[in-house]
Amino acid sequence: MKIILLQGDITKMEVDAIVNAANTSLLGGGGVDGAIHRAGGPAILEACRKIRDRQGRCAPGEAVITTAGNLPARFVIHTVGPVWNKGNDEEKQVLRNAYLNSLDLAVKNGVQTIAFPNISTGVYRFPKDVAAAIAVAAVKEFMSQDDRITHLIFVCFEKENYDIYSGLLSQN
Template identity: 50%
Template sequence: MRIELHFGDITEYTADCIVNAARPSLLGGGGVDGAIHRKAGMALSEFCKTLGGCSVGEAKISPAFNLPAQNIIHTVGPRYLFKSESEIQDLKNCYLNSLEIAKKHKFKTVVFSNISTGAYGFPKDLASTISFETVTSFLLENEFPEKVIFCCYDVENLELYLNLIKEKI
């Protein structure tokens, strides 16, 4: 299977690429974004200054510096404020644009964090369904990435993804 679930810390993965739930500045913050920046070191922030920020739904790539992964794709998820179709589409775009970068670079393994489900308030059940369906559809039509890992830092997200996989098997 080209999709895996892991329970743990995304900053610990050895992979071609991890996907950061970034802030628009790309200069770090709280949650997974802050953890990635702390472990990657100051070189990541310096590099990200050259990227000129990132809009919601877009994605940009950087080296991973002191992390075991080789690269980081930074994507800015939407805040869940209006419960609108545009917020849902923005979250889909986070995954699609990240996957397009992975495809372009022919990454074998990409590890996703649970984008927008922390401080940005996206409901975890809705976000997991959007991400799982978006990734599954993309993998059916593309050779790369060869494998996508959903890295869950909490049990709730892990259970949601497990249930989605059970439904599809």
């Protein structure tokens, strides 16, 4: 798997799947979640409603997959990151699970190229450096066990996150 780092808008990524930092309702929200729902159009919301009707809310650390609607991707993988409250190991594990479960779901759906945003670092207040370290470690762990995803892109909307990821990824 090749890891690529970009600063930009995840809704413009031409990949098999983009990952949405969703909330438990799956019905859209602010930040990247709202941007994905707006750019993807009503098909994404309709697919999320069907998932909710079938299983209820999406728990933190879990992931579900929908159409990408009007986005240039084929799928959107919606995952719910944790809210940073105490900074304990449980919150860190939930964030790790969000990445691993997204990758697992991607592989099960034949995804070879995937783009991730910075999960939980906005309104969920996860410290950006801690979240980035967890993301990079989870992705590398997955890569060591499964090579079906050929390109993984970390898409950072803001320069601060881009610089953090750049530092982590250059340590290899």
